[in-house]
Amino acid sequence: MRRYQRELGFVLVAFLVVGSIVSYFFNQLKREKSETAATVYSFVPPHPEALLRIQETNTWLKLIAGGERERRLFEEHIPVFFFHLFEEIPVHEALFSFHAEGVVCLVKANPLEAKRLSATTQHLLDNYPPKKQVIGTTQLSYYTDGPQRFLGTFYREGIWVASYHKLLLEQAGQTTHSLPHFPAASSTVNLLFPYDKEWMQANIYKSEGRLSAFLRFPVDTFPNDSLQISLADTLQRRFCHRLHLPLDSVTVESTSDDDALYLTLRY
Known part of the structure; x- marks a missing residue:
């Protein structure tokens, strides 16, 4: 009888220990899932510039x-x-x-x-x-x-x-806010900014000792050269205005192919 009681006690203790471990494991998974569900965008206040x-x-x-x-x-x-x-x-x-x-x-x-x-x-x-x-x-x-x-x-x-x-x-x-879809990161440092109701991405890097920003636009958005020149001029002015820089401190270089227009701003 005592042996049976000892065995029963052992089973109950083992059950409690295993149950607590399993409970902890699932609670941990639940917490980690909650933590990883959010992104750095989730808590951005409304209307970022x-x-x-x-x-x-x-x-x-x-x-x-x-x-x-x-x-x-x-x-x-x-x-x-x-x-x-x-x-x-x-x-x-x-x-x-x-x-x-x-x-x-x-x-x-x-x-x-x-x-x-x-x-x-x-x-x-x-x-x-x-x-x-x-x-x-x-x-x-x-x-x-x-x-x-x-x-x-x-x-x-x-x-x-x-x-x-x-x-x-x-x-x-x-609370978490509903934000627009942002383009996937294509470099280590990116500047995202609203342009024509969409969010554009500029890759920030250093080239020839100058801080540079590289942007890509679908070429069908700007079907002729005059619109491309206008875009380059507009971006230069916006960057300088937002960053409080003299207009002549930022230069713009542009190239294009069949798919896209590429702009590089250098500071």
Whole structure:
């Protein structure tokens, strides 16, 4: 009888242990599935003016390293803090969303990477624990970065989000937004911008010591040379206007074949 009770007890304990492991396994899968369901685009606030998509932040930093002119161009549009952050913690996928009100940084990160990003943020700023605020189901953390200046962050569904603009951060954290289809990345650093009701992609790279942007347009969109020249002129003016650059600081080169018109802007 005692032997039977011991065997029964062993079976029950084994069942509980196996059950807890299986439950943990499926809960983990469920959480990972939830985290990987979102993309860096999922929490972009409404109406972005442009997006800077980066596949490897190390490559991006090397792109502008050694060139004060190039780094200054990016620093005029992206808070310097993010340069320091990615120098400390390189990431595989990041997105900067540019709005009239400010900039939002979105990073694809697992929970451990998100903790490292938050810990490094605290270390790089005032090193004091952040102030917490909960809006809906999202917990926001605010770090002090000088008098009356705060960087807010949150982590949700595998995406770490940060911004100095409180309203943009809250909009990003409220829910996932329905965004247009963006072209697949064709280089390590891409600039995405709206043009004629669609999102165009410019591949950013360095050539002959100059920062360059390469764009491709279907040739049937511009059936004659005058329209192609007009497009090149329009893009040059838009780039200079958006980046606050003198018009003569950006040159445009164009080529075409049977399929497409290719434009290269050099700074």
